Amino acid sequence: MKSDILIAGVGGQGIMLASKILSNAALKQRLNVKKAETHGMAQRGGSVVTHVRLSDSEIHSPLIPKGGVDVLIAFEPLEALRYLDYASKETFIVVNSTPIEIDNYPGMDDILEELEERNTLVVDALELARNAGNALTQNTVLLGASLNHLPLKREVMEETIRETVKRAVDENLKAFQLGVRA
Amino acid sequence: MYDAVILSGNESIARGALESGIKLATGYPGTPSTEILEYIAVNTGGEVHAEWAVNEKVALETAVGASYSGVRALCCMKHVGVNVAADPLVTLAYTGVRGGLVLVAADDPGMHSSQNEQDSRFYAEFAKIPLLEPSDAGEARDMVREAFILSEETGLPVMLRTLTRISHTSEPIELEAVEEQKKPGLDVNRKEWVMVPACARLRHKILNQRQEKLLEYSDKSRYNRVVEGGNEVGVISSGICFSYAMEFHKKDYSVLKIGSYPLPEKVLRNFLEGKEEILVLEEGEPFIEERVRCMHPNVKGRGTGDIPLEGELTPDIVSLALGGEVGKTRGASMELPPRHPVMCPGCPHRGALYALKKNQPSIVAGDIGCYTLGVQKPLEAIDTCLCMGASIGKAAGLNHSGIEGVAAVIGESTFLHSGITSLMSATYNQANILVLILDNSTVAMTGQQPTPATGVNIRGNRTGRISIEEVCRACGVDSVDVIDPHRVNAMRELIGKRLRQDGVKVIVSRAPCVMLEGVVRDERYVVGDCSACKKCLELGCPALDFNERENRVVISQLCTGCGMCAEVCPLDAIKKRNEI
Incomplete structure (x- = not known):
């Protein structure tokens, strides 16, 4: 068993926390884990990507080879397109429909059309996070929405969220649950 | 485990x-x-x-x-x-x-x-x-x-x-x-x-x-070891490249992992023996490759162009070099705008760089820190960036060559790191330059580490606080001003006064990094009667956007309430939400 997960988005969206939850949950399930992150300059509103590889056998490269991603979790629609070459036809894509605009941002219809040719679940994570009581819980919404395609158990994920998240624990758990149902 | x-x-x-x-x-x-x-x-x-x-x-x-x-x-x-x-x-x-x-x-x-x-x-x-x-x-x-x-x-x-x-x-x-x-x-x-x-x-x-x-x-050393495989092709790898070599390893090639230097001569000779081709995978320069080339007639790597000489290696580059197939995947069909890092909404550097730029210095010698991001549009307020502490020396050299109206921009941590010596050199050698020291009381780019000017150390102990302005005076600077860059207009005026005065002039622009706890005020701004003059957009704040349809500026939820846009609005149309 192996599960290669790519999380893409914009610096400041809580990508590091999401990848930390994934890898801590995997450790609880006694899986091997490698997690490669972007720190430093890219965090200042730049494009950010994290590779998380889970497996019950040895993992070599921390970076996932292009085309090898099993689950692409995109915190932002344009950033989903930016890393599309890491996906294959089989890749399950979860994408947040809320854009973070920049100059020359492509039309949202065009972005979604391209993504929907693939195995894509579009989630309004902002709306669900607000329903959970905190707009900053979009990251846990998206983890919930990916759950069915991850080798991680729901209760283990919930336990890990409780242990890993420092603020708004109840809101994060609710956000995760809303994500699972999305 | x-x-x-x-x-x-x-x-x-x-x-x-x-x-x-x-x-x-x-x-x-x-x-x-x-x-x-x-x-x-x-x-x-x-x-x-x-x-x-x-x-x-x-x-x-x-x-x-x-x-x-x-x-x-x-x-x-x-x-x-x-x-x-x-x-x-x-x-x-x-x-x-x-x-x-x-x-x-x-x-x-x-x-x-x-x-x-x-x-x-x-x-x-x-x-x-x-x-x-x-x-x-x-x-x-x-x-x-x-x-x-x-x-x-x-x-x-x-x-x-x-x-x-x-x-x-x-x-x-x-x-x-x-x-x-x-x-x-x-x-x-x-x-x-x-x-x-x-x-x-x-x-x-x-x-x-x-x-x-x-x-x-x-x-x-156990850190120099061989993973056996085919004897025709030998892969020598170090650092992260070993993991890439193993990612595609199906016993078709042998891998020598190098982890201990100086390069082990006996281990290398044994490994090279009988191999027809050697591929070297390493990050940085062709360091191992060039040293192995004297030991084997057919060595490929970054030095031979079989692998790019610049940039970071990836599993995909390594797969290709090993004769494998890079995943034949399709990226996005449309062209995507790049998303570069930017100065944060509410960053105090923005006001300082805007005020400087508006005074049209002949050149701005920059340094290493978040403010280097001010090189981007629309501010374009940094003209050079070389290494830590270089701004003041470069500015002095430009001025001694006959250029007037030269400014240097340096953060307070970088100034303490290696700017003080160049400031002394500039005053001692009678340069005519303006030095803008951006004091946000932290090393911001690397994640808000404290400095001697913060008054606290890595262990969380309170310490004496080194005064940047006193240091400057001790270095022989007579003209030292301290100003809050949120007062954009006042700062613009001050820079205008100092930029072309003789001597070394220091302006300390002091306001805490917006990422520090307790700095963000919960006072978002909104735009009232906008004349679409777009003056505020010259600040380059990510929270400001121009809505073409409504022909007006809008402020997004990214706003931290720094108020710099309200400062520069000529019509006073931008106000705190609770003031409208």
Whole structure:
């Protein structure tokens, strides 16, 4: 068993926390884990990507080879397109429909059309996070929405969220649950 | 492994140092090395002295002092920091060490957060000291432990070369027991430690005599090992590239993993024997490749163009070089606008750079820090960026060449790191320049580390606060102003007055980094009657956007309430939400 997960988005969206939850949950399930992150300059509103590889056998490269991603979790629609070459036809894509605009941002219809040719679940994570009581819980919404395609158990994920998240624990758990149902 | 915790490469390095019983850990923040010291500061009960030095040279010298007393010391920096520390490093190889001294150099191939992609292995070779290079986080921890032993056995400082992809990759690590610290004790030997020529000549000889031992160690090291496979093609790999070589390994080629330098001659000769083709996979320069080329007729790598000479390697590049297929996948069909890092909404630097730019300095000599991002549109307020502390020297040189209206921009941490000496040089040599010191009371780019001007240290202790303006006056600057950059218009006026006055003028632009706790005010701004003059957009704040349809500026939820846009609005149309 192996599960290669790519999380893409914009610096400041809580990508590091999401990848930390994934890898801590995997450790609880006694899986091997490698997690490669972007720190430093890219965090200042730049494009950010994290590779998380889970497996019950040895993992070599921390970076996932292009085309090898099993689950692409995109915190932002344009950033989903930016890393599309890491996906294959089989890749399950979860994408947040809320854009973070920049100059020359492509039309949202065009972005979604391209993504929907693939195995894509579009989630309004902002709306669900607000329903959970905190707009900053979009990251846990998206983890919930990916759950069915991850080798991680729901209760283990919930336990890990409780242990890993420092603020708004109840809101994060609710956000995760809303994500699972999305 | 199930009592394991997930640690990054940097945390593993820190853990390895703690387990080795270090007494002192020092360094200067710099991506990708910063988290090593932060982990040590948080995970020691005070038995380890952890500190941020003001720069890498001071850090290494501090570690040398600890080592001379017989205790173990760790010193951490990013690759370009080794340039700053190179002076003590090279002669330290002559004096040698007592307690183990490990220097961590964190290279940044691909320049994720750096100004160059220099390869630290050349420094270890240049200084004639051993170097260990881990290929994953777990090995990083083990190697640090070994490095301390090696340092004490050889009497030399040992360099540990990490890479962005090692430092920032996490995996489960099983913690081991912490060794007891060595007791400090003085055994002064001036012939060893006072590098006047008569002693240095002797010590140079001793350093050269030690080289054979280093080679022997490398030849026996468990970190230089072979993974067997086909005998036609041999892959030599180091660092993270070993993991890429193993990712595609189906026993079709043999892999030699290099983790211990100087390069092990016997191990290499044995491996090369009978191979038809050698492919070298390494981050940085073709360091191994060039040395192996004298030993084998068919060596491919970065030096031959079979692998790109610049940038970071990836599994995809390695797969291609191994004759494999890069995943035949399709990227997006449309062209995507790049998303560059920007100064944060509410960043105080924005007001300072805007005020400077509006005064049309002939050139702005920049420095290293978040404010370097001010090079981008629409501010375009930084014209040069070279290395830490270079702004003031460059500005002085420009002025002495006959250019008037020259400004330098430098953050307060960078100023303390290596700007003070250039300020002294500028006043002493009578330059006519304006120096803007952006004091946000933190090293912001690397994640808000405190500085001597913050008044608190890495251990959270209150300290005296070094006054930037007093330092400037002591350096001979007569004209020192302090202003809050949120007062954009007043600052613009002040810069206008000072820019073309004679002498060295310092303006300290002081307001805390918006990422520091408690700085963001919960007072968002909104736009009232907008005339669409777009003056506020010249600030380049990510929270401001122009709505073409409504022909007006809108402020998004990213607003932190800094109010700079309200300052520059000529119609006073931007107000706090509760004032409308």
